[in-house]
Amino acid sequence: MDFFLQIAVSGLSIGIVYGIVALGIVLIWKSTAVFNFAQGAFLLVGGYFAWTCIVQWHLPVWLAFILTIIVCAIVCYLVQYLCFRPLIGQPHRAVILMAIALIGLVEGGVILFWKGIAQNYIPPIFPKEPVHLGGITISQEYVWVLGMSAALLIAFGLFFQRTRLGLAMRGTCEDHELAESVGISVETVFGQSWIIVGIISAVIGITLSSLYAVEIGIAHIGLVAFAVVLVGGLESFPGAIAAGLIIGLSESLACGYLDPIVGGGVRDVFSWMVAILVIIFFPHGIFGYKKIERV
Amino acid sequence: MGLPGGTINETYSQDMAIVRTRLQWILLAAFLILLFASPQFLDDYWLSIINGMAITLVAVFGLNILYGYCGQLNLGQAAFMMVGAYASAIVIERFGLNFWASIPFAILGTALIGMLFGLPALRVKGVYLIITTLSAQFIITWVIIHGGDITHITYGIPVPRPTLGGIVFDTEAEYFYLIIPITLLMGFFAKNIARSRVGRAFIAIRDNDLAAEGMGVNLFYYKTLAFFLCATYAGVAGCLWTNYVGIAHFEHYSFWDSVWMLGMIIVGGGGSAMGPVFGTILIKGLKEFVVYLAPAVAMAIPAIGAQFSAAGGMILLSLIIMLFLIFEPRGINHRWEMFKHTYRLFPFSH
Numbered sequence: 001m002d003f004f005l006q007i008a009v010s011g012l013s014i015g016i017v018y019g020i021v022a023l024g025i026v027l028i029w030k031s032t033a034v035f036n037f038a039q040g041a042f043l044l045v046g047g048y049f050a051w052t053c054i055v056q057w058h059l060p061v062w063l064a065f066i067l068t069i070i071v072c073a074i075v076c077y078l079v080q081y082l083c084f085r086p087l088i089g090q091p092h093r094a095v096i097l098m099a100i101a102l103i104g105l106v107e108g109g110v111i112l113f114w115k116g117i118a119q120n121y122i123p124p125i126f127p128k129e130p131v132h133l134g135g136i137t138i139s140q141e142y143v144w145v146l147g148m149s150a151a152l153l154i155a156f157g158l159f160f161q162r163t164r165l166g167l168a169m170r171g172t173c174e175d176h177e178l179a180e181s182v183g184i185s186v187e188t189v190f191g192q193s194w195i196i197v198g199i200i201s202a203v204i205g206i207t208l209s210s211l212y213a214v215e216i217g218i219a220h221i222g223l224v225a226f227a228v229v230l231v232g233g234l235e236s237f238p239g240a241i242a243a244g245l246i247i248g249l250s251e252s253l254a255c256g257y258l259d260p261i262v263g264g265g266v267r268d269v270f271s272w273m274v275a276i277l278v279i280i281f282f283p284h285g286i287f288g289y290k291k292i293e294r295v
Numbered sequence: 296m297g298l299p300g301g302t303i304n305e306t307y308s309q310d311m312a313i314v315r316t317r318l319q320w321i322l323l324a325a326f327l328i329l330l331f332a333s334p335q336f337l338d339d340y341w342l343s344i345i346n347g348m349a350i351t352l353v354a355v356f357g358l359n360i361l362y363g364y365c366g367q368l369n370l371g372q373a374a375f376m377m378v379g380a381y382a383s384a385i386v387i388e389r390f391g392l393n394f395w396a397s398i399p400f401a402i403l404g405t406a407l408i409g410m411l412f413g414l415p416a417l418r419v420k421g422v423y424l425i426i427t428t429l430s431a432q433f434i435i436t437w438v439i440i441h442g443g444d445i446t447h448i449t450y451g452i453p454v455p456r457p458t459l460g461g462i463v464f465d466t467e468a469e470y471f472y473l474i475i476p477i478t479l480l481m482g483f484f485a486k487n488i489a490r491s492r493v494g495r496a497f498i499a500i501r502d503n504d505l506a507a508e509g510m511g512v513n514l515f516y517y518k519t520l521a522f523f524l525c526a527t528y529a530g531v532a533g534c535l536w537t538n539y540v541g542i543a544h545f546e547h548y549s550f551w552d553s554v555w556m557l558g559m560i561i562v563g564g565g566g567s568a569m570g571p572v573f574g575t576i577l578i579k580g581l582k583e584f585v586v587y588l589a590p591a592v593a594m595a596i597p598a599i600g601a602q603f604s605a606a607g608g609m610i611l612l613s614l615i616i617m618l619f620l621i622f623e624p625r626g627i628n629h630r631w632e633m634f635k636h637t638y639r640l641f642p643f644s645h
Contacts, residue, residue: 035425083617086621087621093421098620104551104609105613107609108605223429227430269433272430272433273430
């Protein structure tokens with residue numbers, strides 16, 4: 001029983017991480033109808049830039065945080081200005097492919113500037129002492145991440161439900177032309193939502209890099225986050241977190257119980273298998289909007 | 296449009312002809328003679344580039360049927376190639392078949408796997424479909440790494456040189472004569488599929504699948520068929536690549552290879568016969584150029600030299616794909632058609 005609880009808790013904590021990365025993807029989708037494949041790559045930028053500030057330039061941590069947030073916001077704004085704005089009105093396929101090409105560009109840039117080598121923060125940002133709960137041990141960092149993602153979730157929910165900008169973003173996602181016709185400037189909304197995502201990627205990038213190490217592997221979490229987003233449904237913030245937990249938990253359980261049978265490595269593919277199964281039975285994700293199409 | 300000035304189609308067979316005028320026949324013959332004579336005056340470096348391009352081109356032809364004509368995104372073409380490669384290598388190793396006999400097994404295995412991963416296309420599209428095909432990339436790689444004795448886990452399966460009669464295909468030039476005819480044949484098939492009843496159904500699905508269904512196009516049949524054809528081409532390409540490099544290894548078919556193949560179609564122009572050719576030549580050529588350039592860059596800028604060959608290619612190719620998406624979504628092929636149109640009508644522009 002302790003074994004089960006232990007792997008369940010570790011699965012849930014990695015699931016929170018997936019969910020929080022997926023939040024960024026859902027935010028961009030809800031406001032601009034762009035599926036941001038490059039989310040993982042932006043996390044890399046945030047993580048590596050903060051590392052450069054703290055370790056190489058010896059800046060204080062708070063200043064490094066602020067600088068990273070500013071840089072990520074600028075990068076994301078430029079990305080939407082140069083890459084996605086010219087594609088307004090193009091078929092959806094083009095937007096998807098643009099986002100995929102963006103991974104290559106950002107990841108290539110990260111390899112070029114930071115060599116893609118794993119780096120550790122000195123000193124670590126979150127305290128690393130484990131917490132004991134009954135028979136199970138959990139790293140204190142994950143408790144911090146849990147709190148952070150809960151805060152982000154509530155903030156996003158309020159923002160989209162209660163503010164005019166949130167409403168404008170939801171309208172833009174529905175239909176670009178319709179949004180323009182009721183006086184929403186689609187281009188401004190695009191810019192604002194990408195800046196928000198830049199800020200969030202900076203925060204999440206730093207968090208993840210401090211949890212593990214800053215390395216190209218962070219982008220892999222971005223890949224798993226796609227699966228999470230689609231399982232949860234593209235339009236739902238709670239869905240992203242819930243799906244993150246589902247994927248994290250199932251991955252961890254598979255890792256614990258299937259690995260001895262098949263000889264290791266189930267963790268890498270199990271999330272994809274779950275994603276395929278869910279997509280076949282829930283084509284719009286578990287919490288996504290069901291769209292009725294007409295010719 | 297599409298015909299030289301003064302040429303008018305009067306019969307059905309004229310309308311359907313791929314090679315229409317005498318000049319086109321002469322040009323085609325000249326091109327084929329030049330192509331098949333090229334091993335005489337090109338050295339092994341250039342021949343290896345051409346061979347690599349030709350094999351990739353086979354896979355890209357298949358992807359063009361699926362993405363260019365049928366409009367279904369597939370981010371797992373390299374994984375399908377991997378299935379073909381391993382299927383071919385396994386039957387060669389286990390059952391002692393030769394290269395030629397392994398082709399049908401490669402095609403069959405890949406087509407089955409391709410259809411399996413294509414099945415969700417019936418219920419999902421766009422982003423959701425990307426994820427199911429992307430997961431093919433990870434799941435197939437994982438299965439191969441954990442395949443035990445059958446796939447030799449991470450070591451890859453070596454295969455002997457292919458033979459035909461008494462000839463052993465050993466040098467680049469000999470491989471050239473093996474690969475190029477297959478590529479030409481597959482290109483010819485792709486062209487004919489695209490202008491048949493099947494191809495028209497694909498185009499209808501791409502433009503609006505609900506409308507296509509309303510017109511009586513069987514979505515289940517044609518979407519599965521598109522995945523089947525795409526995977527078939529990938530199987531042939533994977534089988535060729537395995538027998539060309541002498542080993543089936545999963546590292547030759549990465550996630551990025553799938554992305555670049557999709558990029559080749561964007562750059563060349565999807566939904567056209569010549570688009571994949573232009574795209575493959577440009578993207579593969581640029582990749583080779585970066586590899587060629589890497590030592591010089593390493594000398595000039597030591598700070599980024601070590602990682603330039605890895606990162607430079609990614610940045611350059613992604614940039615090219617992005618620029619094409621923004622400025623010419625119809626690809627090089629569209630420019631080429633415009634150019635042909637202009638010179639055919641040359642002194643009189645209407």
